[in-house]
Amino acid sequence: MGTSFGRGGATTFQQDLQNSDCIVIQGSNMAECHPVGFQWVMEAKQRGATIIHVDPRFTRTSAVADIHVPLRAGSDIAFLGGLIRYVLENDKWFREYVVAYTNAPMILREDFRDTEDLDGLFSGFQEDTRHYDPSTWQYEGADVAAAAGQRDQWSDMESNEKGSSSDSRSEHARRGAATARVSTSGAGGGTFHGRPERDDTLQHPRCVFQVLKRHFSRYTPEKVAEICGVSEAQFLRVAEALTANSGRERTSAFVYAVGWTHHTVGVQYIRTAAILQLLLGNIGRPGGGIMALRGHASIQGSTDIPTLFNILPGYLPMPHAHDHEDLATYISADAGSKGYWGNMDAYAVSLLKAWWGDAATADNDYCFDYLPRLTDKHSNYDTVMKQLAGESEGYFLIGENPAVGTANGKMNRLGLANLKWLVVRDFQLIESATFWKDGPEIETGELAPEEIGTEVFFLPAAAHTEKDGSFTNTQRMLQWHHKAVEPTGDQRSDLWFYFHLGRIIRAKLAGSTARADRPILDLTWDYPTKGEAGDPDAEAVLAEINGFGPDGKPLSSYTELKADGSTRCGCWIYCGCFKDGVNEPARRKPGSEQSWVAPEWGWAWPANRRILYNRASADPEGRPWSERKAYLWWDPEQKKWTGHDVPDFQPDKSPDYRPPEDAEREDAIAGTEPFIMQADGRGWLYVPAGLADGPLPAHYEPHESPVPNQLYGQQQNPARQVYPHRLNRYAPSGDDPGAEVFPYVFTTYRLTEHHTAGGMSRWLPYLSELQPEFFCEVSPQLAAERGLEHLGWATIVNPRAVIEARVLVTERMRPLRVGGRTLHQIGLPYHWGGNGLSTGDSANELLAIALDPNVHIQPTKASVCDIRPGRRPRAPAAAPLVADYQRRAGITAETGTEAVTGGKKK
Numbered sequence: 001m002g003t004s005f006g007r008g009g010a011t012t013f014q015q016d017l018q019n020s021d022c023i024v025i026q027g028s029n030m031a032e033c034h035p036v037g038f039q040w041v042m043e044a045k046q047r048g049a050t051i052i053h054v055d056p057r058f059t060r061t062s063a064v065a066d067i068h069v070p071l072r073a074g075s076d077i078a079f080l081g082g083l084i085r086y087v088l089e090n091d092k093w094f095r096e097y098v099v100a101y102t103n104a105p106m107i108l109r110e111d112f113r114d115t116e117d118l119d120g121l122f123s124g125f126q127e128d129t130r131h132y133d134p135s136t137w138q139y140e141g142a143d144v145a146a147a148a149g150q151r152d153q154w155s156d157m158e159s160n161e162k163g164s165s166s167d168s169r170s171e172h173a174r175r176g177a178a179t180a181r182v183s184t185s186g187a188g189g190g191t192f193h194g195r196p197e198r199d200d201t202l203q204h205p206r207c208v209f210q211v212l213k214r215h216f217s218r219y220t221p222e223k224v225a226e227i228c229g230v231s232e233a234q235f236l237r238v239a240e241a242l243t244a245n246s247g248r249e250r251t252s253a254f255v256y257a258v259g260w261t262h263h264t265v266g267v268q269y270i271r272t273a274a275i276l277q278l279l280l281g282n283i284g285r286p287g288g289g290i291m292a293l294r295g296h297a298s299i300q301g302s303t304d305i306p307t308l309f310n311i312l313p314g315y316l317p318m319p320h321a322h323d324h325e326d327l328a329t330y331i332s333a334d335a336g337s338k339g340y341w342g343n344m345d346a347y348a349v350s351l352l353k354a355w356w357g358d359a360a361t362a363d364n365d366y367c368f369d370y371l372p373r374l375t376d377k378h379s380n381y382d383t384v385m386k387q388l389a390g391e392s393e394g395y396f397l398i399g400e401n402p403a404v405g406t407a408n409g410k411m412n413r414l415g416l417a418n419l420k421w422l423v424v425r426d427f428q429l430i431e432s433a434t435f436w437k438d439g440p441e442i443e444t445g446e447l448a449p450e451e452i453g454t455e456v457f458f459l460p461a462a463a464h465t466e467k468d469g470s471f472t473n474t475q476r477m478l479q480w481h482h483k484a485v486e487p488t489g490d491q492r493s494d495l496w497f498y499f500h501l502g503r504i505i506r507a508k509l510a511g512s513t514a515r516a517d518r519p520i521l522d523l524t525w526d527y528p529t530k531g532e533a534g535d536p537d538a539e540a541v542l543a544e545i546n547g548f549g550p551d552g553k554p555l556s557s558y559t560e561l562k563a564d565g566s567t568r569c570g571c572w573i574y575c576g577c578f579k580d581g582v583n584e585p586a587r588r589k590p591g592s593e594q595s596w597v598a599p600e601w602g603w604a605w606p607a608n609r610r611i612l613y614n615r616a617s618a619d620p621e622g623r624p625w626s627e628r629k630a631y632l633w634w635d636p637e638q639k640k641w642t643g644h645d646v647p648d649f650q651p652d653k654s655p656d657y658r659p660p661e662d663a664e665r666e667d668a669i670a671g672t673e674p675f676i677m678q679a680d681g682r683g684w685l686y687v688p689a690g691l692a693d694g695p696l697p698a699h700y701e702p703h704e705s706p707v708p709n710q711l712y713g714q715q716q717n718p719a720r721q722v723y724p725h726r727l728n729r730y731a732p733s734g735d736d737p738g739a740e741v742f743p744y745v746f747t748t749y750r751l752t753e754h755h756t757a758g759g760m761s762r763w764l765p766y767l768s769e770l771q772p773e774f775f776c777e778v779s780p781q782l783a784a785e786r787g788l789e790h791l792g793w794a795t796i797v798n799p800r801a802v803i804e805a806r807v808l809v810t811e812r813m814r815p816l817r818v819g820g821r822t823l824h825q826i827g828l829p830y831h832w833g834g835n836g837l838s839t840g841d842s843a844n845e846l847l848a849i850a851l852d853p854n855v856h857i858q859p860t861k862a863s864v865c866d867i868r869p870g871r872r873p874r875a876p877a878a879a880p881l882v883a884d885y886q887r888r889a890g891i892t893a894e895t896g897t898e899a900v901t902g903g904k905k906k
């Protein structure tokens, strides 16, 4: 979303789904996982909208949809790519929107090569480092840095080439872009050097539009059917519904969640939907958009104010350990650029001032050197690898249960067993806190409690009902919750824990003159506390996040932020949520007392805008595309934008504003350019920089798949991250010998009655009674093929583990025809573990660590296995069974790790 539109958040809000004429839910089981928001899908249906659910399984979402398309897990890019081709070939795209608001007219460099030319690779792939050099992906005549995503691609190249002379970065630097930035899912922006060449007639053979057309030309309905296991008729029904409900008068929305993100090519799934929605003119308009459904209550919040290793609050990049990088170099990636990222200096300096207060001055670069620097990837899985290697000593697990919830459970537990200390703060004694005495490895004898050196501290946590605070929900909306009851016993809020931990560390360091202690001693750490336990005042934290002006008063908008040290702001995109000292996230004005947009319910970033890029809901002249879909328009009398929402645009910038040649920052965005975070003000059909695995999506098979790629010789995403390890062996894929040993595809998912790794549901009697046991969903045909009995036991094996589950035989699972043969899929809910009231094996024992290169996520949605009747062998017979499967499939340390597979096929 960040690279396509400029910000890494849902483009719309759930209530707006009621305005859709067609809703495609793909990669989510919305009715079961987001049941409250699903109300708005039902409202749309009542108003006549067509609801489509594209999902390998028939679920409660499918049950109320007009169309359910059971497709093969891991094949969505082929399906969506087919829709893109359909839209282009049948002239169903929204011409005026596409020409004015997207980068369709931009002309690409002559040396760009597409997957069509290179059998599934784009130009620039370096096989030895498994990285792309993106220089050939650029526009002709201009050099644009990433809007979001991989913002330090050139220096990544350098570090991966380990000292060998790197042309890429120096070439990039020569063209003036200095160090670009790195962030995973960030808000956008980026430098722009030169002026890209354009052809508004879209005829130039190297313009984005023509490149796109050629790229997707092979994604025909026949190919889609063959790859996805759907019928051509099913595909065409979706294509017709979607295109009939897009244009001036009608809009369609896409809804996805982790059925799309959890793949080694997950970011490109979402990119494919972004291209489609831009071509159809569905972004920034009511009833349109892409609704990214977020998981935990504040997962959006935990990327905005991140728990991620490579971004700082508000999607500022975490600085890299480049030589001589000072604040100016860090910011120069954006200096003079077009769009709101041009103000990155104000955002960064205000953040440093919020953290280090008076200690941060112009003379010391506002304490920029106090920030940690990235020396490598430090994602969750890289940390697990470091734990296994003995290179990581301590770990805090706050609200996470990796022994159950994270891919390759065994590696996670063995990592925890290799620490010096571990702090777990949770409601329950989850598996990640007790692995040392009763984890599966104790049973198998791989670990013994007396030999584990990890000292485990278990601290009981207070629940959200027992503390004040905010959630940032799926639609970027901050919502306040008030403490309803006092926590009991030793339970404390996480805010309490971190505040007092910091306080004690600071007290211990007091008086130190060591340079290394300055960043901690100079922190502003002065939150007022309340009550007997001394809980910090959560509103004081909100106020710090919102920020203060030179007069010490709360700021009201990020446009007030300054780079001269006079303003403080803990997260620029949240600036304004505590305007005039009022806790706006706590607003709960009833819907009946305000418009359907409900701007006075909670507060959404940025600036309380509910639909992003809403300038695009009007035509270039500023008039609504149609009466029916009017949302924001230019009022020529009052000379301002007006309508149902806060404009995501300068409120008084006229549609005929044209930036002067030397314009900078937001002044360089024309009155017709709605994507104000992007360097060119446009939605990106093609991403010239910012993605690790290509400027356009291409269908690759999942990391492990029993099916050969039917479009390119390249089997998997060549840039995916692999982690060869004795405990993380991969299956052979496609036509490779041994692939037949694991003939079935399995996918993992959630049940309404349980929550994620189970800490919040498996200990509750009512929920445990509703879904008492771990099970696998199989079709009657697969049950017959393997002799599985309904309510009996099944053993599921793959190269990493063997687990057992109760059998649920159901017609909701259907065999598919893929590549001329029958393919069976198996569904596994992933909520179980050994502790609590309802216990069972964890699906994550089976899952591999192999990651999407952009966001480092694991592929939980499509992997391979074998299934057989009966219970699994107990220790010590379990390991030999897995070893036997590995031997039969001929698995070695190299299997499944190759980057490039195309050559050998030809």
Ligand SMILES: Nc1nc2c(c(=O)[nH]1)N[C@H]1C(S)=C(S)[C@@H](COP(=O)(O)OP(=O)(O)OC[C@H]3O[C@@H](n4cnc5c(=O)[nH]c(N)nc54)[C@H](O)[C@@H]3O)O[C@H]1N2
Pocket (backbone or CB within 6 Å): 026, 027, 028, 029, 030, 032, 033, 034, 054, 055, 056, 057, 059, 072, 073, 074, 075, 076, 256, 257, 258, 259, 260, 293, 294, 295, 296, 747, 748, 749, 750, 751, 752, 753, 754, 755, 756, 861, 862
């Ligand atoms: N009751 C309940 N609600 C929850 C949660 C919970 O545990 N319980 N968890 C919360 C969290 S953390 C999250 S992230 C969200 C997740 O919300 P969802 O993503 O909606 O949940 P999942 O059940 O993991 O997966 C969604 C669907 O993706 C399908 N799927 C699998 N592979 C593919 C594929 O390749 N393509 C397509 N098109 N579909 C595929 C699965 O069959 C499944 O129906 O839910 C949140 N809400």
Ligand SMILES: Nc1nc2c(c(=O)[nH]1)N[C@H]1C(S)=C(S)[C@@H](COP(=O)(O)OP(=O)(O)OC[C@H]3O[C@@H](n4cnc5c(=O)[nH]c(N)nc54)[C@H](O)[C@@H]3O)O[C@H]1N2
Pocket (backbone or CB within 6 Å): 258, 262, 295, 296, 398, 399, 400, 401, 402, 405, 406, 407, 425, 426, 427, 428, 430, 461, 462, 463, 464, 494, 748, 749, 750, 755, 756, 757, 758, 759, 760, 830, 843, 844, 847, 860
């Ligand atoms: N196979 C497979 N694996 C998956 C997925 C999948 O679809 N398939 N989905 C992935 C996704 S999207 C997610 S989000 C993860 C979830 O994986 P985890 O985050 O590891 O699992 P949870 O059970 O949600 O863990 C949250 C813990 O926080 C505790 N908790 C709740 N509130 C608080 C609080 O206020 N403070 C503290 N300190 N603790 C609290 C709960 O008791 C619970 O034990 O799983 C991922 N793993």
Ligand SMILES: [Mo]
Pocket (backbone or CB within 6 Å): 258, 294, 295, 296, 299
């Ligand atoms: Mo999640």
